[in-house]
Amino acid sequence: MQQADHEIEDRLFRNVMGSFATGVTVITTEVAEEVHGMTANAFMSISLNPKLVAISIGENAKMLQHIKDAKQFAINILSSDQEIVSKQFSGQLNLKSEMTFESYKGLPVLEGSLAIVTCVLHSEFVAGDHTIFIGHVTGVQLEEKAPLLYSQGKYRELKELEG
Numbered sequence: 001m002q003q004a005d006h007e008i009e010d011r012l013f014r015n016v017m018g019s020f021a022t023g024v025t026v027i028t029t030e031v032a033e034e035v036h037g038m039t040a041n042a043f044m045s046i047s048l049n050p051k052l053v054a055i056s057i058g059e060n061a062k063m064l065q066h067i068k069d070a071k072q073f074a075i076n077i078l079s080s081d082q083e084i085v086s087k088q089f090s091g092q093l094n095l096k097s098e099m100t101f102e103s104y105k106g107l108p109v110l111e112g113s114l115a116i117v118t119c120v121l122h123s124e125f126v127a128g129d130h131t132i133f134i135g136h137v138t139g140v141q142l143e144e145k146a147p148l149l150y151s152q153g154k155y156r157e158l159k160e161l162e163g
């Protein structure tokens, strides 16, 4: 049975979407020599040839305009010891002076990340109250670390199942 938008409560919709376990990223970019970052878990791989990835940014996030201005961005896939970094870039902490960035492919990236993906802006699509940015990948880095996970509103660690 199909349900109209208004028949599905926002809280229930959020809870259902939040039950889909994800990794955690911080999107970083630079505009007029100022570095900006934002925590995001709406990230996916799109295409292998050409290499494309997608992120989804809410209409009220400052990062939306920063990506439009910079036309490039980095996705920092966080490791299990970077919960504090996720909290900083989602506005839950104020540790601005403690965040240090390295430079990779002309973009600021976060040291200690599990992986880095740098992109130039390929295309963008407004979908409801979010904009989906597609990035054409210009570089990748991978470290041997465990991922930080997010599910049902909590940070979690990966656990291998037996058998």
Ligand code: FAD
Binding pocket: 024, 035, 036, 037, 038, 039, 040, 041, 042, 043, 056, 057, 058, 060, 061, 062, 063, 064, 086, 088, 089, 090, 091, 092, 093, 094, 095, 096, 097, 099, 150
């Ligand atoms: P701001 O509010 O300006 O920045 C966010 C925070 O980052 C601020 O506290 C700021 O001080 C800090 N910061 C920015 N730049 C720097 C810097 N150079 N050095 C140090 N600190 C800095 N929202 C989405 O739109 N899409 C998603 O996919 C998404 N996924 C999320 C996943 C998780 C697990 C969480 C917790 C939040 C997610 N959010 C997502 C929400 C989003 O992270 C917040 O709404 C965020 O505050 C929006 O940031 P902003 O771009 O408006 O910038």
